[in-house]
Amino acid sequence: MCGRTGLTLPKDKVQCACSYKPKNSDSYTKPPWLPEFNASKEYTPSHNIAPTDVTPVLVSATNFENDEQCGRVLKPMMWGIIPPWHKGDYKNHNLSTNNCRLENIKSSKLYSPILSNGGRCIILAEGFYEWQTTNKLSKSKQPYYIYAPQDDGVKVDEPDTWNNSFDKEKGWKGIRLLHMAGLYHVWQNEGTIIYSYSVITMESNSTMDWLHHRMPAILDSEEQIEAWLDIDNVKPDMALAYLKPVKVLSWHQVSTAVNNSRYKASDCNKRLPEEKKNKTTQKTLNSWFVKAEKRKSTESNDSESKKQKK
Template structure:
């Protein structure tokens, strides 16, 4: 499952982070940033992105050759596909389309035609949130999950990211997540909205302790290229590239992220686990008692000596 993400980079930084080398070019190219078509909504950097908000989505430029200069493009899209058959207010279709299950994606009345029609995309994020409910407690503990970073980079400290880009070396900065998804163009009475769903699958032993579902994450350039190449890689072949990723990192965060209105960097800040807090509290309590006992003992000895 994937219900919240984080992405704080600017448009220009995201273009740099999604730079790539095509077969006919020796330098890194930045994907075009295509105009938005989302009833006036555009991408706003946020540490707590929720469904119905607009985020940049990486797609093939195949369907936008008239305006795109490179083979890939970034287009702001709304999270949650609007069904093609829906009429009226785009917010009133009453279907949960934030995620689509890979197990029935080909047979789905909604997702099957979109997949076969080349509606493959990649959702860009710095990380996503997932909640854990324990047997002992009904309080859901949020975690922030993200790609492994270089040793000197902290995902919750932008000052450590050292984001740079050159055409010769490409992006040298924070490592982003690339989540496979599907997108669709919905039109009604002159309104055009691009919307997407994140593909999910059964969790492997990397994340099944936290949740039984996880987003389909593309963690190699080969996977990214295949998923985006809608002209030469068919749907079945593209799906074969989707497997539960094993290399992920995570940490506990504050429950401030539970409120979708909270968008600040407090959402993804690392906090100590309750187990660690209890252990430290127990350690210091025992130390204090031990110190007090020792002082009392020393005091008794002095009294006896005197």
């Protein structure tokens, strides 16, 4: 599952972070940023991106007209695909389309045609938030911030350590973004045009199953990125075969303030201080012991009641 992300880089830095070497080229190029058509909604850098927010998405240039000769472009899109058959207010389609399950794409009335028509995209993020569902002892779900492993000295929650830079010979040096596989669609109704996407999810592997049973399909190699975007030469079935559970990720606990999707402050992805983590752990243990004592007390009372009846 993926229900919240973070991306705080401005447009020009996102372009730099997505730079790549085209085939038969020795230098890095930045994908152009295409105009926005999303009901007047624009990309706004944020520490707490929620569904219906607009974020930059990497796509093949095949489906877009652009002046520059390039294979990839950046297109701002809204999170949550609007079904092609929906009419009227785009907010009222009443379907949950923030994520699409990898196992169901080919049989889906919504996603299968999009996949067949080349609607593959890559959602960019500095990290995503996930709430632990595997701890049955805790009454509240602890949120975590998950992100790509960074170079020594780079801390994802401390922008002053990123040292972002770009040049054509060396490419991007700075914070490493996550590349999440997704599907996108262009919805039109009475003159309104909205580009929207869904994040593809899959069963978690040992990297994340301690936290949640689902995880986004993360592309962690240039080969995977190239194949997913190459809608001209890589057919849908082959593209899906490139989606594998990522084996290496980093994470840390964050405050439950991120639970509120309207809260966008810079402390959303900050590492939870040790003393607060200890309090959370102790609270969970205390809850378990209280429940255990209650069970013992109930069993003891039941036993005593049975004796009296005899």
